[in-house]
Every structure is written in structure tokens, then in C-alpha cells.
Amino acid sequence: MITASNITHQHNGKPVLKDVSVQIPGGGITALVGPNGAGKSTLLSLIARLQPLQSGQVLVNGLDVQTTPARNMARTLAILPQTTEVTPRLTVAELVGFGRYPHHRGRPGPQDVAKVDEAIETFDLTDFRDRPLDSLSGGQRQRAFVAMVFAQDTEYVLLDEPLNNLDIAASRSLMQTLQGLTRDHGRTVVIVLHDINYACAYADTMITLTDGRLGPCGTPGDIVSDAMMQQVFRTDARILRVGDRVLVEA
Amino acid sequence: MPTKLLAGLSLAFALICVAYMTVDAKAGWDFILPFRGTKLLALVVVGVAVSTATVLFQTISGNQILTPSIMGFDALYVLILTGSVYALGGLVVADLAPIKTFLITGSMMVVVSLLLFGSLLLDNRQDLFRMILTGVILATLFRSLTSFLQRIVDPNEFAFIQVASYARFNDLSIDTLAIAAPLTALAVVSAWSMRFRLDVLMLGRNISIGLGENPHRGYLVTLLLVAVLVSVSTALVGPVAFLGLLVVSLARFVLPSPYHSHLLPVAALISAITLVGGQLLMERVFRLVTPLSVVIDLVGGLVFLTLILKSLRR
Structure with a gap:
């Protein structure tokens, strides 16, 4: 609460x-x-x-x-702020990987990799995995940021x-994805x-x-x-x- | 991929160093080894200091176009040096051991740049064009103040300042090296030890907080490192306008990874190779007809223009 x-x-x-x-x-x-x-x-x-x-x-x-x-x-607790700056050439998988930072502090283990893969799949980003964020549409980019916040596993x-x-x-x-995750x-x-x-x-x-x-x-x-x-x-x-x-x- | 790139760059760096030490060696080794060796060390220290300062500054300012030089850090250092010559008198400053001069100017530089750039960077990230504008205005202000002070000091003191206000790769201040090299090593090790935090800080203030990093403290420490590194490189060779931008853009171009654990060493190696290789060409092939700084600023300036035009089109 x-x-x-x-x-x-x-x-x-x-x-x-x-x-x-x-x-x-x-x-x-x-x-x-x-x-x-x-x-x-x-x-x-x-x-x-x-x-x-x-x-x-x-x-x-x-x-x-x-x-x-x-x-x-x-x-x-994880937060997705309203305005997000996009670092040039950061890929979707790299961004989502940052969600695990509070758990591994820079040295991801196998469990972190699995959580990132899971978040990428949940938010339907598998096809864009290695694409840079600045090449995605607004909707895809927003999904990537939400996936990062979910990978934080809070x-x-x-x-x-x-x-x-x-x-x-x-x-x-x-x-609908958010609803599924709460349920x-x-x-x-x-x-x-x-x-x-x-x-x-x-x-x-x-x-x-x-x-x-x-x-x-x-x-x-x-x-x-x-x-x-x-x-x-x-x-x-x-x-x-x-x-x-x-x-x-x- | 980065491992291969790093290995290749290290090899190239080693070869260039050997070439710099041995090409056209006519005098005895007991002269050449210390003479060229100190120069080589100074060039490497400057290269690493400039590239690291640039990477750090770009991380905390959230863009890949601005560098400490463009924001006026070097100009600030020259202004502080000029100011102390004016206040204390050129003979006093010239009489001081170069190391003392460096320590005084360097520590003032750290304090002033934290005050000036701290408020600009820490509270809120500004948009790119406002930052460029601020940088241009600050740099011009520092340069104008410097030339104003130069006009009112006496001619002997002017000569002393004059030397410090231009990039000089042929005539490095070797005396300062004894303190500059360990300081650079210390700053580079600090930057390396916070490489994972820098990755997070790169994502911006709010996301850093969300991921459990304190951006305020991180930005402050990084800015401090930038001020130290700029002081070191400016004390050794004077202001180098576009070197940082040139080598870091090149590093980002050959390196697909955004992580600082890759970017910091690659940028440092490219920077050292550029300086040592460039100086080797200027000294041995072009027989010192063109200063290296002119060539670097020409190419670096073109890179700066290209980057700005590219970001305008987006």
C-alpha cells in the first residue's frame, strides 16, 4: 500500500x-x-x-x-517519467536491460538476462530488440520504456x-498488457x-x-x-x- | 566486438609509440629516450584527459555535440591564469615553480567551474541549443576578459600569458607533468570506477532516480572530474578547441556500444593515437610547417558543424 x-x-x-x-x-x-x-x-x-x-x-x-x-x-518502486530523453543509438534490449540495474549494479547475471528477455517478450518488442530507440515509432518507443520499468521487477x-x-x-x-501484469x-x-x-x-x-x-x-x-x-x-x-x-x- | 576493437587500437597505439620514439633517431639513446619519452608521456596524458573529460561532460549534459572546450572550460582556465598574473604580477607567477602555478590555477578552476557550470547542469537539463548558446556566450566572455586583462598588463607579463593562451603541441609544459600525470591517472581511475553509474546517469535525471542513483551527487562528482582533467590538459598544451569532439565522435562512430566501460577506453586510445600519430607526422614528415592544433581544429570543427546540421534536420 x-x-x-x-x-x-x-x-x-x-x-x-x-x-x-x-x-x-x-x-x-x-x-x-x-x-x-x-x-x-x-x-x-x-x-x-x-x-x-x-x-x-x-x-x-x-x-x-x-x-x-x-x-x-x-x-x-519503479517510475516511468512523462518525458523521457532518448540517448542516441541506445537499442531496445540495452534500454530494457537498464531496468535490472538496481538489482545487479552493472554486472548482470543470468537471472537478469532472463528477466530482460521476458519483459521484451511481454511488451511484444522481440522484432525490435536490436533496433536503436530513435529509429522506432512513438508507440514502440513508449512500449520499450514501459518494458524497462517492468524489468525492474518492483x-x-x-x-x-x-x-x-x-x-x-x-x-x-x-x-491490456498492464492489466494482465497486475492480474x-x-x-x-x-x-x-x-x-x-x-x-x-x-x-x-x-x-x-x-x-x-x-x-x-x-x-x-x-x-x-x-x-x-x-x-x-x-x-x-x-x-x-x-x-x-x-x-x-x- | 569491443574486445577486438580494443585489441586493434592498443596494437596501433603501441606501434605509434614505438615509431614516435625511434623514427629519425640520430642522437644517442641516452638523449632521445628521456627527451622523446617525456614528450610522448605528455601527449598521451593530454589525449586521455581530453577524451575522458569530453565523454564525461557529454554524459552529464545529455548530448553528444557539446564538449568542455565548446562550453568554455579551457577559456576559463586561461582566464584564471591571466587573472592571477594580473593580480600577482607576471614575475611572481613566473618565479613560482610551474607545479605551484598549476596547483593554484587548477584548484581555482575546479571551484569556479563547479559554481558556474554546476547550476547550469545540475538543476535541470537544458535543451541542446540553449546549452550551445550559453557555452558560446561564456567562452566569448572568458576570452574577451582574458584579452582585456592582457591589454592592461605590462608587456613582459603579456608574453608569459600569450604562451599559455594557444595550443602548443611542440612546446609542452613538461615541468607540470610530474603533477599532471598522476592527477590524470587518478581522475581516469575514478571515472572508470563509476562507469556503471555513468551509464545510468546518461539516461537523464528522472530515470536515474527511478533506477536508484542519486543524479545530483553523480553529476557533481563528474563535473569535478571534468574540471580537473581540463585543467591538466590546458596546463600542458593550452586550449584544444575541437580535439575532444573529434576523438569522441570518432569513438562513437566505430563503437556500437553505448556503455562507458567500452566508450572510455576506446575514446582514450583513439585520442592518444591521434595526438601521438599527428605529432609524429608534423615533426618528422611535415618538418613543423603546420602546427598540429590547426589540423585538429580544422577537422574537429568540420565534425562539429556536421553534427549540428544533422541534429537540426531531425
Whole structure:
């Protein structure tokens, strides 16, 4: 379980998060949703210790992210940041191999090689294995980065808007792979999503943020409603229910 | 693959060294051995220092075009040297043992470059063109300040500075070698011992944190090594504008692997071969008509232009 308590954060004097306390359950996919500038990515990067906490505390499985040694943290929690720089000529297999770094510190063993092969297969990258990243399409490259984060073999995997720049086929296949990994491998995925429909379709838990404050949290079927769309996104989009599926009008 | 490449380069390096020591040896060996030997050692030290500094700098700045020289590190060293001549007087500086001069200038160099480039590199990685622009502005600023100081010092002191402001492969400051060689060895060993961390740091700040590396500390240590290595090479031969870019681009071109455990030795060998081989050609074949630095800067400058044009097209 990830427990964030009393997180208040300012960026250049402007408040981004205001006293946010939230618990993210272990297992399944938890989606962070909210309008632009609501503080979703900031909350995720604070949980992942990409930025130092200004106030409050984050515990991941009881480990304080501020004080736990970086290497131990990297074996519990993995993060895929929103913008990733691409080192020229780095191949897919080399990139995915870096996911094992927290375990081997530069000297990969047979187990690390096996995990890398497994991640490459899971994310359907076998054909691109030895291709440099800068020769791949946006979707393929994003899959390679997600594969690296999964090769890290951590209980918690945090992804910041991984569907950016992906078309519908690539988005769906990525979300389905993530769903499979939470179900079959017991991973916990925390994901910032821009499109609430993807959150409704794939998330087990939804956490909403507006203007730096926590909104309704729960399963998408329970919390997504006309009133919630008005409160969180300030739009009058209608909700359609098809069977047990929730769809938000575009 | 890298093993074969490394073996080939080591062989070429050994041959070039033997050639440098023996071609046209007319005097007795008891003269030639120490005379050419120290020069050879100095050239190798400069080559390794420049290539290692360039690889390290490119890793922490996240691009493969910028080098410490382009960002103005060498110019900063010359400025500090000029500043101390101006402040202390040329005779005082000239009277100091060269090793003392080097230690004073070198340690000031480390402090100033950490202050200046630290804030530029550590907080946030800038985009490439902003970095190039910053580098060009800083380098120009350092050079202008240097020439301003040169104009107001007295002519005797000017002569002293003048020598230090240009690349000189024929007239190396051998006296500094006693401290420069061990310092370079120390810095190179440190870089080698953090080769796996450098691989991770190359992926950028956020991914480094995700993989359990502290990028802030890593960048700081690397920047420190760069400052030491640049001080060493500038003290020995003066500013070498495009040597680093030339040899490291060449290393990346022949080497398919992105790992520092391969890149550092390959770049160092190519750099040493270029310097020793180039100097051998200039001294024995072209009879010193053209300085080696001019040739290296011409070719290196062309490589720089090509790389920039290539990155613009992307």
C-alpha cells in the first residue's frame, strides 16, 4: 500500500497540491485523473521521489521515500517519467536491460538476462530488440520504456501519462498488457491518465484531483457520475452506462 | 566486438609509440629516450584527459555535440591564469615553480567551474541549443576578459600569458607533468570506477532516480572530474578547441556500444593515437610547417558543424 499524508506542494510560490492525503491499495491498476494542472503528475513524482517533499510524508509498503536508501527504493518502486530523453543509438534490449540495474549494479547475471528477455517478450518488442530507440515509432518507443520499468521487477510501478502520443490501438494494447501484469504477476500499477474513458475501462481504483485537492475516490463504476464530471472536470459531459461499462461522452 | 576493437587500437597505439620514439633517431639513446619519452608521456596524458573529460561532460549534459572546450572550460582556465598574473604580477607567477602555478590555477578552476557550470547542469537539463548558446556566450566572455586583462598588463607579463593562451603541441609544459600525470591517472581511475553509474546517469535525471542513483551527487562528482582533467590538459598544451569532439565522435562512430566501460577506453586510445600519430607526422614528415592544433581544429570543427546540421534536420 502507498500512503501519502498531508502533502502540500508549491511550485514557484504557486500551490500545486493542498493537503492531499490518499491511500493507494496494493494490487490492480489505480488511475490518477483530473483536469490539466490539477497536480496529478506532481503527486506521482512526489510519491516516486523525483522531487523532494516540501511537507507531508509518503510511505510505500511502510518505507519512507525520503529516507529509504535509493537502491532499496528502486527495488520496491519503479517510475516511468512523462518525458523521457532518448540517448542516441541506445537499442531496445540495452534500454530494457537498464531496468535490472538496481538489482545487479552493472554486472548482470543470468537471472537478469532472463528477466530482460521476458519483459521484451511481454511488451511484444522481440522484432525490435536490436533496433536503436530513435529509429522506432512513438508507440514502440513508449512500449520499450514501459518494458524497462517492468524489468525492474518492483511491486509498484508508476507511469506518468504513458498514453501520450499513442493511437487507440497502441493505447489499448498497452493498457491490456498492464492489466494482465497486475492480474498474473501481482504488480500494482499507478498511472496518470489524461483520458477518463481509459481510466473507466481499465482502472480498478480511480483517484480524482481538482485544483490540488483530492476529489472522489473509488471504483470507476461507483464514483463516475454527471455530478462528479461537473465537480472534477467542470464540464457537463453525460455518462453512458453500457452493461457494467461506464462511458463518458466526448 | 569491443574486445577486438580494443585489441586493434592498443596494437596501433603501441606501434605509434614505438615509431614516435625511434623514427629519425640520430642522437644517442641516452638523449632521445628521456627527451622523446617525456614528450610522448605528455601527449598521451593530454589525449586521455581530453577524451575522458569530453565523454564525461557529454554524459552529464545529455548530448553528444557539446564538449568542455565548446562550453568554455579551457577559456576559463586561461582566464584564471591571466587573472592571477594580473593580480600577482607576471614575475611572481613566473618565479613560482610551474607545479605551484598549476596547483593554484587548477584548484581555482575546479571551484569556479563547479559554481558556474554546476547550476547550469545540475538543476535541470537544458535543451541542446540553449546549452550551445550559453557555452558560446561564456567562452566569448572568458576570452574577451582574458584579452582585456592582457591589454592592461605590462608587456613582459603579456608574453608569459600569450604562451599559455594557444595550443602548443611542440612546446609542452613538461615541468607540470610530474603533477599532471598522476592527477590524470587518478581522475581516469575514478571515472572508470563509476562507469556503471555513468551509464545510468546518461539516461537523464528522472530515470536515474527511478533506477536508484542519486543524479545530483553523480553529476557533481563528474563535473569535478571534468574540471580537473581540463585543467591538466590546458596546463600542458593550452586550449584544444575541437580535439575532444573529434576523438569522441570518432569513438562513437566505430563503437556500437553505448556503455562507458567500452566508450572510455576506446575514446582514450583513439585520442592518444591521434595526438601521438599527428605529432609524429608534423615533426618528422611535415618538418613543423603546420602546427598540429590547426589540423585538429580544422577537422574537429568540420565534425562539429556536421553534427549540428544533422541534429537540426531531425
